[in-house]
Amino acid sequence: MPEYRWPEMSKRRVMGKRISRLDGVEKASGRAKYSSDLNKPGMLHGATLVCPYAHARVKSIDVSEAEKHPGVKGVHVVAPAGTEIQWAHWEVAFVAAETELAARDALKKIRVEYEVLPHVVHEADLKKVQDRAKAAGEQIEGDPDQALKEAAWVSEGFYGIPVLEHSCLEPHGNVVSWTPDNKIELNPSTQAVTSIRGDMARAVNVPVANVHVHQDHIGGGFGSKFQPDRWGVAAAELSKKAGGRPVKLFLERPVEQVIAGCRPSAYARIKLGASKDGKIILWESQSWATGGFTGGGSPPIPYVYTRIPNQRKNHWAVSTNTAPIRAWRAPNHPQASYLTCAAMEDLAAKMKLDPLELFLKNVDLTARPDTYERQLKKAAEMAEWKKLWHPRGESGKGHLKRGLGIGVCTWGGAGHDSTARCNIHPDGTVEVELGSQDLGTGTRTVIAQVAAESLGLNVNDIRVKIGDTNYPPSGTSGGSTTVGGVSTSTRKATLNALAKLFEEVAPALGAPATELEAVDGKIQVKGNPAKSLSWKAACAKLGVKTISETGQNIPRDAPKEGLNTGGVGGVQIADVTVDVETGIVKMNRLVAVQDCGTIINPKTAESQVYGACIMSICGALMEERVMDAITGRMLNNDLEFYKLAGIKDIGEILVHLEIDEANDRRGVIGLGEPPVIGGIAAIANAVANAIGVRVPLVPMTPMNVLNTLSGRMS
Amino acid sequence: MQTPLVAINCERSGGSHCIAASAGEGRGIAVSRHPDSELKQPQDNRRGVSRRGLLQSIGVTTAVGPALLEETAQAQTPAGVVGPGAVPITLTINGKPAKVSVEPRETLLDVLRNKLDLTGAKRVCDRGTCGACSVLVNGKVMYACTILAIDAQGKQITTIEGFALSGGKPHPVVTAFVNNDAQQCGYCTPGFVVAAKAFLDRNPNPTYEQVQEGLGGNLCRCGTYMGIRKAVLEAAKAMKGGTNA
Numbered sequence: 001m002p003e004y005r006w007p008e009m010s011k012r013r014v015m016g017k018r019i020s021r022l023d024g025v026e027k028a029s030g031r032a033k034y035s036s037d038l039n040k041p042g043m044l045h046g047a048t049l050v051c052p053y054a055h056a057r058v059k060s061i062d063v064s065e066a067e068k069h070p071g072v073k074g075v076h077v078v079a080p081a082g083t084e085i086q087w088a089h090w091e092v093a094f095v096a097a098e099t100e101l102a103a104r105d106a107l108k109k110i111r112v113e114y115e116v117l118p119h120v121v122h123e124a125d126l127k128k129v130q131d132r133a134k135a136a137g138e139q140i141e142g143d144p145d146q147a148l149k150e151a152a153w154v155s156e157g158f159y160g161i162p163v164l165e166h167s168c169l170e171p172h173g174n175v176v177s178w179t180p181d182n183k184i185e186l187n188p189s190t191q192a193v194t195s196i197r198g199d200m201a202r203a204v205n206v207p208v209a210n211v212h213v214h215q216d217h218i219g220g221g222f223g224s225k226f227q228p229d230r231w232g233v234a235a236a237e238l239s240k241k242a243g244g245r246p247v248k249l250f251l252e253r254p255v256e257q258v259i260a261g262c263r264p265s266a267y268a269r270i271k272l273g274a275s276k277d278g279k280i281i282l283w284e285s286q287s288w289a290t291g292g293f294t295g296g297g298s299p300p301i302p303y304v305y306t307r308i309p310n311q312r313k314n315h316w317a318v319s320t321n322t323a324p325i326r327a328w329r330a331p332n333h334p335q336a337s338y339l340t341c342a343a344m345e346d347l348a349a350k351m352k353l354d355p356l357e358l359f360l361k362n363v364d365l366t367a368r369p370d371t372y373e374r375q376l377k378k379a380a381e382m383a384e385w386k387k388l389w390h391p392r393g394e395s396g397k398g399h400l401k402r403g404l405g406i407g408v409c410t411w412g413g414a415g416h417d418s419t420a421r422c423n424i425h426p427d428g429t430v431e432v433e434l435g436s437q438d439l440g441t442g443t444r445t446v447i448a449q450v451a452a453e454s455l456g457l458n459v460n461d462i463r464v465k466i467g468d469t470n471y472p473p474s475g476t477s478g479g480s481t482t483v484g485g486v487s488t489s490t491r492k493a494t495l496n497a498l499a500k501l502f503e504e505v506a507p508a509l510g511a512p513a514t515e516l517e518a519v520d521g522k523i524q525v526k527g528n529p530a531k532s533l534s535w536k537a538a539c540a541k542l543g544v545k546t547i548s549e550t551g552q553n554i555p556r557d558a559p560k561e562g563l564n565t566g567g568v569g570g571v572q573i574a575d576v577t578v579d580v581e582t583g584i585v586k587m588n589r590l591v592a593v594q595d596c597g598t599i600i601n602p603k604t605a606e607s608q609v610y611g612a613c614i615m616s617i618c619g620a621l622m623e624e625r626v627m628d629a630i631t632g633r634m635l636n637n638d639l640e641f642y643k644l645a646g647i648k649d650i651g652e653i654l655v656h657l658e659i660d661e662a663n664d665r666r667g668v669i670g671l672g673e674p675p676v677i678g679g680i681a682a683i684a685n686a687v688a689n690a691i692g693v694r695v696p697l698v699p700m701t702p703m704n705v706l707n708t709l710s711g712r713m714s
Numbered sequence: 715m716q717t718p719l720v721a722i723n724c725e726r727s728g729g730s731h732c733i734a735a736s737a738g739e740g741r742g743i744a745v746s747r748h749p750d751s752e753l754k755q756p757q758d759n760r761r762g763v764s765r766r767g768l769l770q771s772i773g774v775t776t777a778v779g780p781a782l783l784e785e786t787a788q789a790q791t792p793a794g795v796v797g798p799g800a801v802p803i804t805l806t807i808n809g810k811p812a813k814v815s816v817e818p819r820e821t822l823l824d825v826l827r828n829k830l831d832l833t834g835a836k837r838v839c840d841r842g843t844c845g846a847c848s849v850l851v852n853g854k855v856m857y858a859c860t861i862l863a864i865d866a867q868g869k870q871i872t873t874i875e876g877f878a879l880s881g882g883k884p885h886p887v888v889t890a891f892v893n894n895d896a897q898q899c900g901y902c903t904p905g906f907v908v909a910a911k912a913f914l915d916r917n918p919n920p921t922y923e924q925v926q927e928g929l930g931g932n933l934c935r936c937g938t939y940m941g942i943r944k945a946v947l948e949a950a951k952a953m954k955g956g957t958n959a
Contacts, residue, residue: 024892025884027900028907030834030874037833045828100828101817169838169846169901169935219836219901220935253840440899440936607895607941614937639839639933647939648926 046249054632170219173250224261264297393692405685415484416475480670492551616679
């Protein structure tokens, strides 16, 4: 069996290099075809009818006029009479027609009678939702009552963070055909090429083997694109109805923003207690969150500083008549980080202690004291903490107040189950095939780098083939598990294939196969370039044979193999300026220090951290689902009033990835999620540091900042 | 004396984009957010109006309006008015004539994507906010989702396909985006590349601050702005010898 371990850092030729993403030109030139770009022969267009009420019962539905509408090839009802609808924008019916406009026109001819029922869409005030709140039961550690008595310092605060919408730029949907021979061709927008096949097959009761999935690119997922969804299944049904013509059905933006993914809110009243010497000894929290009608959403608090000896926690899951949550890049972690770090900085302010000192003094309450100590110090140095930090509110005269704040993160990120296949052809071409997907993280590129490293070739010598169920199964891209999974399976597949090639060329080089190595485009006797064959000449020895070998990452075996692992920490420090007259918060700088394991491509890895920081800025200052109490509908289900940061809203972002030998020995660790966690906490704390009071509600919009300053919110 | 912070997170600047159904033609609503533009009208008149509703209200000047959707109305259509059914038109796209049958209510974006298979421009917000559908109309960057296809007749329309990879060679803006990893999922990227090209055509040697103003009309969800800032400065250098990179 080949030695799979990664080569030493200093000996890597391709891994660890800042290679530009391989599909970069294709994407930036508009040539890349996303599933939503497909125009197939005979393709029909789908449209979605949704319910305008947040809670209602369908009394009757009449689609006869819609079916007669010119161009319509099918109407599929998913909310028949009797259906109890639990959130606005619940799907009621789908239409497929020759054109998108005909399909939309036909929707207007569907007659639905509803019995409108009472709804609850707000959860910020727990008192007002009592009957919709389900208590999770009290959790106690240590003796919180005694700790309260002993604490020299106690601080109390209320903190809230709203529901956010995924807002993937490519909406959810697919192109799908279900032909009369009972075969399904599916082009989804998915984070789960391999598993969506079985999910679709089950949903429409077709053998899995009859379903073929292909996707070249996905326009954003962030945790919301794993399932075929009601609209995907409906599109398949409509295709069947239309004799197998492909149906393209992607959600329109106003629907996409409501039902295609949101993350849970989190609200909490938190009491923290510290001993005279600044050790945190008490955590008490009453927290609640909504994950939509079906509940869900429970932030893991206290976060990172989990080992506070005395804790009393109560949590309520609030069911609202709003669309269900989906996983969002580090589910529940950004909320937990915000709740914990905000409470910690409020405690420090009460103690008149530098919060950096409080975070440092208590690192033994974390699972990685050394990591957080090192990262806190590094982040403070990069953020010029010593020079720029001041006690809370002491930001000088004038209406522009500058402040700094801290946020922390932790994540797993070990690789998922993944199988790769490496084909080496007699003409020297190399294919690496996986049923994986590139979310824009650079998965294609890291696969090519690992393969090239293993085979002694360059990235351009490797044909990476992903996004198709004809390739070996690979896990879903969630939980930052992709890079660990695909790099390990690719490493093993390519080395297994190389071992076969060595056997084929050993006689020609007059050495045993075990004595050969692949270096710089050659197969040679170890350490002896004089006894070598070019890659092409070596492959020619295969005659008409193609080598095809697989390699697998099995998560339970991964720790002992050492190719990938999980468990990281990170620290972020924000530097903001707040205009106390207008309430506007401006980002000066966001510093991110991140633990990362083996980095295959520093360029795309940094992009992950930049992107995560920017997503944090959006969440801290702009993003918020606004629900209307009366109609029960989302008011800002567009991209104009559901605000995202633009290019000039982000200030400067400084990233420090801890790339070094010690970290590298831990193997590959996913990086998509950890850096998105601490930013909101850091920015919220920086705002409090700047203006002298805590803005309890995120996002820190001008309204929330001014309300806080005028005492209208506390 | 401190100057107040501008409301960056309340109202994005809109960058270089013109938002107009018939910009500069003295008809309908023409809205521009760019300080250099000859069209200076407040954008507030778009508030509370759905994009399609807006387009339809513009369409009133050609005497259609709500009846647009009804096929039966066709018989009563006054002379000189197109629609409401599909009509053949010719668009000039990337320097070539394209004959296509469109309904008067169809946006240029939907015609490009659904009927001409030019899918580099993406449909994201579909109401003139995000810039993913950016195209050049007579050299100016515009949101294709805010232009009716029939209004685009007689104009030079350039899509990303028209310049990004001519003869297999990437445009300097494309190269700079790749070099600086100014993309992740890539769905917003063609729109950014179009906007960046239009911006650099007008501002060949921009400063860092000008890049941020000029590209303010596009949104990215993955968060690729750091790379985009560098990419636009690098492209300026490559194209015109910009000196601020």
